[in-house]
Amino acid sequence: MARIVVKFGGTSVANVERIRQAARHVKREVDAGNEVAVVVSAMSGKTNELVGWVNEASKFHDAREYDAVVASGEQVTAGLMAIVLSEMGIQSRSFAGWQVPIYTDDAHGAARITGIEPSTLDERLCQGWVPVITGFQGVSPHQRITTLGRGGSDTSAVAVAAAVGADRCEIYTDVDGVYTTDPRIVPRARRLSKISFEEMLEMASLGAKVLMIRSVELAMAQKVRLVVRSSFDDPEAPQLAPDGTPGIPGTLVCDEDEIMEKQIVSGVTLAKSEAKITLRDVKDKPGVAAAIFGALADRSIVVDMIVQNVSDDGSVTDITFTVPDSEYEKAVDALENNDSIEYAKIVGSKGGAKISVIGVGMRSHAGVASSMFRALADKGINIQLITTSEIKTSVLIDDQYAELAVRALHTYYGLDKKDA
Amino acid sequence: MARIVVKFGGTSVANVERIRQAARHVKREVDAGNEVAVVVSAMSGKTNELVGWVNEASKFHDAREYDAVVASGEQVTAGLMAIVLSEMGIQSRSFAGWQVPIYTDDAHGAARITGIEPSTLDERLCQGWVPVITGFQGVSPHQRITTLGRGGSDTSAVAVAAAVGADRCEIYTDVDGVYTTDPRIVPRARRLSKISFEEMLEMASLGAKVLMIRSVELAMAQKVRLVVRSSFDDPEAPQLAPDGTPGIPGTLVCDEDEIMEKQIVSGVTLAKSEAKITLRDVKDKPGVAAAIFGALADRSIVVDMIVQNVSDDGSVTDITFTVPDSEYEKAVDALENNDSIEYAKIVGSKGGAKISVIGVGMRSHAGVASSMFRALADKGINIQLITTSEIKTSVLIDDQYAELAVRALHTYYGLDKKDA
Known part of the structure; x- marks a missing residue:
């Protein structure tokens, strides 16, 4: 039995049908006896719509109000995910940043997580519930909603994983892992089974836009093992690692020590x-x-x-x-x-x-x-x-x-x- | 100087341009030296969209999650209204139900307000700020977001008015007051300057769908004077009562004692x-x-x-x-x-x-x-x-x-x- 935090990005929860597909990945893990917490982004396009309204309201808007408006997108996805999971027979409850709480500083629009109170989530996990947490947001010392900036949901997921002592944090996205190079340029590019945090940081900053640098940095600092995998895989298919052996599909981003045979160049x-x-x-x-x-x-x-x-x-x-x-x-x-x-x-x-x-x-x-x-x-x-x-x-x-x-x-x- | 709570319904905040128009009504009151708190509904159509997603997610959804999803609509409007007011030079801050807090029971989807902590709003009002409060929602004893049911924003506005001791609660809607009968049937129907709570209750339940019965009952119980008026009036026009004298346009719903000459039939x-x-x-x-x-x-x-x-x-x-x-x-x-x-x-x-x-x-x-x-x-x-x-x-x-x-x-x- 493992404790896992899974995160779904905007394209993986773009509509109710996609949310249902994502939920089937969660169900597979729950059925396997694992404790699972879910972190979600806003439905793709929603954050842009909200940001558009804010800019239409005023070019010089207060960042606190920007955050109040924009953070609503994840609230919607979290509730819908909890409903879909419940329908699958999985006890689930949504949590906004302020309900966990996920504490941040008050740098609205680009806040940093300062701490996460683990007790609420931990209690649910121990009781077999699946908590669904809004990514990308937290609550400031002044009880205002904050957002972490674009791509902040990855960071939320890693921070939650660290707080609840998860065995790994799985980032479901629209690609199935980290490749040796861009497959559009080199058709023979290979998906990596494992990559070290340090390599991932260099890859990410150099244009392999799979994970936000910030979340990799946090994962490295907190020693949270990350898995990058596709939410479009068949959720009921046997779990096979990239080399075809039973395991977790996708790419594991982990400490260098966990990688036995180090490639000279990854x-x-x-x-x-x-x-x-x-x-x-x-x-x-x-x-x-x-x-x-x-x-x-x-x-x-x-x-x-x-x-x-x-x-x-x-x-x-x-x-x-x-x-x-x-x-x-x-x-x-x-x-x-x-x-x-x-x-x-x-x-x-x-x-x-x-x-x-x-x-x-x-x-x-x-x-x-x-x-x-x-x-x-x-x-x-x-x-x-x-x-x-x-x-x-x-x-x-x-x-x-x-x-x-x-x-x-x-x-x-x-x-x-x-x-x- | 008066303390006023103004409430804008869905059609009055249907898009950013309408929100700006509504904000000009607020500015007029602030410029006149009044203390103003604003209560807003979701942009018209938004609540239906959210409810549609919830029903698509599951016909048998948990009411707590329904509330978490649906309450996001007012959060968006409140933030946008605060931004628009700020741009007009008015200090403004949005408050979700849990931030006020507006306490409710835990009858999710049809919660009742059990109390409102006035200190946060009162402090802002005394300092000349305009707090913008999400209508339709509150927070349960279990720290979950609750909604009050359809039309609950009127009730929120009345409850906030009672909590902060407002002189009146103005409900801005798409009609300009309460009429003696349906003007589509009787072109010579007159707008009433004043109507008693009791009469309004009978009018509302009989099909004059201007105010939700529940909000009128609460206003009567809490002795909150209500004004029904149109958000589509010119915000900068002189304020004239329905009889053409300077005063508040629309219809005042008030205690019977305040109505000097009682009509036998209203x-x-x-x-x-x-x-x-x-x-x-x-x-x-x-x-x-x-x-x-x-x-x-x-x-x-x-x-x-x-x-x-x-x-x-x-x-x-x-x-x-x-x-x-x-x-x-x-x-x-x-x-x-x-x-x-x-x-x-x-x-x-x-x-x-x-x-x-x-x-x-x-x-x-x-x-x-x-x-x-x-x-x-x-x-x-x-x-x-x-x-x-x-x-x-x-x-x-x-x-x-x-x-x-x-x-x-x-x-x-x-x-x-x-x-x-």
Whole structure:
């Protein structure tokens, strides 16, 4: 017997029929003797409708009222899910954030969970009930409804799982797991059985939009094992892990220690439409980088890669960074109109693609970066920028070689499906 | 300076533009130096949508979950109203039932308000804020969301007005007041400036569907002065009472003592499609009426008029009552298939119309009933049944004379508009 928290996203509860389908997954787990708590998002499209009304009411609305309006969407799904489960013979009760309670700070619209009172949920679970909890929301110290920001339901699920000491937290979504790379680019992409939290964090931030970074961070910190799986699977089918053995379908995101055979590289990710900007002959002194990136932050420009090399003689250096193509002109303008930054000239171009290889195995295997560069060179692809972290190596290349590069690296690191 | 509770129904908050229009009424009162609290219904159509989903989820749903889902509609309107008011420069904050709190019993779906904690609202009002409260709902002793049943928002408004000691409770709706009779039947129907609670109760139950009976009963018990007025009036127009003098437009529903010149008759109401059923030669003994109407109640048939005359010799009597035309066959069947009721035969027919004249002045004026019968006789209209209460006389006549009868009585009692 296990204690499980399952979370259904917006597309998995888009209408009553989908809610019924989701409930059958819950029933399977209950019938197997497990204790199950459910966390739900709003029906897909509902949150957008509510946000639309708020913006129509006023462009400059109070965030407290935004939250009061927008949080109603999950309340509806939670009640409907409890009704559907009850009809299946499962004792179920819905709980809004304030009823659990899920305590948050009062940063309305982007609140952080500060604690969850486990006793109400724990009592229901022990009595064989299935509590259904509204995701995405909590209650502030001032007894106002708060929301956690977009994608916050994943975070709610992880936090609930931590609070009730769940064995795992299953995130049901519209994909059936985490892949070695984007299957639309590489048909032979494989679904991973397991991936470490650290790898998942790098994958998520690099465009594998399966899980919100924030929920993975929380899961890592709270040691909550996550499972990413599809709500569109047949709920009554035998439970088979991706390798065909009996187990849990989908991808388990867990502590590195739980992964016996570590892949050197677990995945290859791609982010397109990156513009690079270089400041030539920047004065090499303390505070220069802060001035440059402060000027960009003031204009709300998100910077991705940053590269600074050592200067020849300690006087001047070059700094290069990337921003989305759409922010290129704005970024150049921000730098040109800032007197506190000294440099010789700005050069740059749009149309770059960032390719990254990720894997905890890199820590213990030398030569991953150099073999990556070699694999790209073999295809005649020029590398414009390189950045590395402990478990990731990223390069910027010309956009037009992006898919070719991903396929080449995917094959090179042995990630291709065996039977395809 | 007055303290006012204003309530907007579903059609008055059907979309953001309507909410803005409603908010302008609130602003006018605030600008006049009044303390204002707002009670709102769900956007029209929303409650039906939510109820539809609940029924789709399960025909046999838990009432607690029905309430959790359905109560979300008012939460949305309250937040949007607070946002719109804030944009107009009025400090405003929304409150769901559980945040006030509005305490109810746990009769989910049809809960009764047991008390309202006034301190939160009172504090806001004293500081010049406009609290916006979700109508139709409260919180049970078990911290579950409850709803008061359809039309419960009027009741919420009256209860809030009583709790905060408001000078009056203004119900904004899609009509501009209470009329002497249905203006579609009698174009010369007049809007009443004032009407007593007792008269309003008789008017409401007889088909003038402006206010829910329950809210009028509560207003009478709590001595909350009610104003019925239109949210579609120009919010910036000078406030004129129905007689054209400066004051509050609409109809004031208040204690009888507040009405100086009492009309003998304040209104004429009509209910069509009434079927009459007579049981001939019913044994005149204790328990007979209980057996008859118990049999009907068991089939959920709502009986309207009931007439029983004294028997000639104390042995048998005739009992006549009316039910909606649509229930006629069901009612006859219920009586014919009940062995405990002894009678000679059942006779009846559909297609009756009940005409009532209502007025607290009847108490002190003799002859209202007889003059009513005379007025109908002058038009050649035969009276089939007569029932009376302290402030109301009703007759059943043939459906085809219904409009003629209403117009005749309206004129006879001097209710016609002077200038029409």
